[in-house]
Amino acid sequence: MGPHDRILGSSPGAASAGRRSVTRTTGRSVSRRQLIGGSTAGALAAFLAACTGGGQTSRQSVAAAGGSGGALQWWDQFRPLTKMLQNDLFTPFMQSHPGVKIERRQMDAPDLGQALQVGRRSNQMPDVHSMAGLGGISPAALVSEGWFQPIGKLADFAGSPLGDQLYDGVHRFNDEIYSFPPFSGRWHDAVPWYNTALLKEAGVDAEEGPGTWDELREYARKVTNGTEGDVYGTVVPSKEAEYLQNLVHRLAMAAGAPGPGAIDWKTGDYVFDSEPYVQAIEFLVALQKDKVVHPASASMGARDGRARWAAGQAGIYLWGAWFVGGLLVDEPEAVERGVGTWHLPCPTSTRNFVYNGAQAGTFWVSSQSKQAKTAAEVMLQMTTKEFQLKLASAMDQPPALAEVVAEAEVHAAYRQCVANFQDDVRIGPVPEVGNPAVWQVLAEMRDLHPNLGDIVQSVLTGSTTDIAGELKRFNDKISAERDRAIKVVQEEKGAKVDRKAWVFANWDPKKDYDQQAYAGR
Structure with a gap:
C-alpha cells in the first residue's frame, strides 16, 4: 500500500506489539495518546504546517474536503493504485450513478495522518479514508471514539466474496460491520x-x-x-x-x-x-x-x-x-x-x-460523512472478483482474493512473490479479536524509546554494540509499561482485561489462527 511508502495498519513496535505495520514511510506521525486523548494547540499548529503529497498544506487539504460541491471525498496513501482506483472503481461507479462525483487525494502516510487529525478537529473529514499515519492505533479505539460509522446495513458486505474474512474486533464491532479487508493478510515486507x-x-x-x-x-x-x-x-x-x-x-x-x-x-x-x-x-x-x-x-x-x-x-x-x-x-x-x-x-x-494478524480494514467511512450509503456502495465494489483482479494488476499488497493473482495481468516476479507468501506466511493471533478491551491497553501504553527500530539504528551506526543488553532493557520496559496500562484501564475505565488477553494456548505455529481457533481458545 501507499506510495509505497506505506502499508496499512499499525506498527509492531512498542505499544502496538500485537499488530503489524502497514506503513511504508516514516516521518511525522500522530501518536496513539494524541489521537485518543486530544492534541495540544502546538501540535495542531504543526499539523497545519505539514505538506501533503500534492504539495498543499494540511490546512488546504482539509479545506478541500468541505468545499467540493457535494463530491464524495476519498483520501488514502496508495500511490501505485492511483490509476486503477480512478479507472476501475470511481469512473465506472460515477458512470452508472449519475449525479455522483468522487474526488480522491493521495498523500504520503505521515501527511495523511496529520490531515485527518486536522479534519477531525475542524469537522471537515473526507467521506472515506484509510488509517495510514494515525500512529498505529487500533481501529477498535477509533470506533469507540466515534471516528467511523457502520456500513454493514448500507451494503451487503457479509454476503460478498470477502464475507468470510470479516473478524470481530477487526472489521466488526458490536455486531456492526465497519470495514473489510480488500487486501490479503498473507504478506510480509522483507x-x-x-x-x-x-x-x-x-x-x-x-x-x-x-x-x-x-x-x-x-x-x-x-x-x-x-x-x-x-x-x-x-x-x-x-x-x-x-x-x-x-x-x-x-x-x-x-x-x-x-x-x-x-x-x-x-x-x-x-x-x-x-x-x-x-x-x-x-x-x-x-x-x-x-x-x-x-x-x-x-x-x-x-x-x-x-x-x-x-x-x-x-x-x-x-x-x-x-x-x-x-x-x-x-x-x-x-x-x-x-x-x-x-x-x-x-x-x-x-x-x-x-x-x-488478520488483515485489518483499509477504508473507513467517517462519522461526519453525509454520503455514507454512497460510500459503502463504492467500497462494496472492491469485494468483487472483477475488482480484485484489477487490484492484483496494480501489484501493490496482494488482494484479499489472492488466488486471482494467478490469472491477473501482473509481472512474473510479482506473481512469484504472492505464490511464495502462500508457503511462507501464516495468520497469527490478534489480541483485540480475543478481547476487545485490549485496544484500551494499547491506547494507554506510552511510546518507549529507544524502541526496537531505534536499537537497530544505533547498532548499525556503531552507537552501541550491546545488542542483547539493549533488547533486554527494552523488553523489560515494554513489559512493565503494558502492566501499568492494564492496571490503569482496569481501575479507571473498568475494563475487563489482564495479561491473559495475550495468551493463545491453542496457537499452532504451523497453521493459520482462524475464527474457529478464537472460538476454541
Whole structure:
C-alpha cells in the first residue's frame, strides 16, 4: 500500500506489539495518546504546517474536503493504485450513478495522518479514508471514539466474496460491520528482490535462491566483488527506524520467533530479548562487516533504497510486494532490465513461517460523512472478483482474493512473490479479536524509546554494540509499561482485561489462527 511508502495498519513496535505495520514511510506521525486523548494547540499548529503529497498544506487539504460541491471525498496513501482506483472503481461507479462525483487525494502516510487529525478537529473529514499515519492505533479505539460509522446495513458486505474474512474486533464491532479487508493478510515486507542483470554479471544463479542467511551473504559478496562500478550486494535503508523495526521483526520470525508483534502466544510475554531477535540484528551487522551494504544506506529512507536499487547501485533489496508496482510507477526502466524474487531465507535450512494478524480494514467511512450509503456502495465494489483482479494488476499488497493473482495481468516476479507468501506466511493471533478491551491497553501504553527500530539504528551506526543488553532493557520496559496500562484501564475505565488477553494456548505455529481457533481458545 501507499506510495509505497506505506502499508496499512499499525506498527509492531512498542505499544502496538500485537499488530503489524502497514506503513511504508516514516516521518511525522500522530501518536496513539494524541489521537485518543486530544492534541495540544502546538501540535495542531504543526499539523497545519505539514505538506501533503500534492504539495498543499494540511490546512488546504482539509479545506478541500468541505468545499467540493457535494463530491464524495476519498483520501488514502496508495500511490501505485492511483490509476486503477480512478479507472476501475470511481469512473465506472460515477458512470452508472449519475449525479455522483468522487474526488480522491493521495498523500504520503505521515501527511495523511496529520490531515485527518486536522479534519477531525475542524469537522471537515473526507467521506472515506484509510488509517495510514494515525500512529498505529487500533481501529477498535477509533470506533469507540466515534471516528467511523457502520456500513454493514448500507451494503451487503457479509454476503460478498470477502464475507468470510470479516473478524470481530477487526472489521466488526458490536455486531456492526465497519470495514473489510480488500487486501490479503498473507504478506510480509522483507521480500528479497534482486536485479537479474547484476546477479548474472556476478555469476550468481538467481534461479537457485538463497536458502539460508549465509547463502544470502555469499550472493551479496559476489555482487559486490563481481560487478563493474560502484555496485553493492544490498542496500539497508537505515534513516527511518520503522523500516529497520519491521525488517528485524520479519528476520526474527524467519529465525523462529513467534509473531506478529514479538509476543509468545503460549505465555503472553514479550520476546524482544529472545535469541531470534539477537540473531536478526547480528545478521544485519554481518552484512555491514562483509562490506556488501551500500555505504549511503544510513542516509536513506525506504523509497531512497528502492531508487538506488533501480539505478543499479545494489543487487538485492528486502521490501514488500508493492516493490514491482512502485517501480512501474517511478522507475519502469528498472523492471525492463530485469527483476526477480526469492523466498525469505532463514538462518539454517529449517524453514520457519512469517506471521501476520488478520488483515485489518483499509477504508473507513467517517462519522461526519453525509454520503455514507454512497460510500459503502463504492467500497462494496472492491469485494468483487472483477475488482480484485484489477487490484492484483496494480501489484501493490496482494488482494484479499489472492488466488486471482494467478490469472491477473501482473509481472512474473510479482506473481512469484504472492505464490511464495502462500508457503511462507501464516495468520497469527490478534489480541483485540480475543478481547476487545485490549485496544484500551494499547491506547494507554506510552511510546518507549529507544524502541526496537531505534536499537537497530544505533547498532548499525556503531552507537552501541550491546545488542542483547539493549533488547533486554527494552523488553523489560515494554513489559512493565503494558502492566501499568492494564492496571490503569482496569481501575479507571473498568475494563475487563489482564495479561491473559495475550495468551493463545491453542496457537499452532504451523497453521493459520482462524475464527474457529478464537472460538476454541
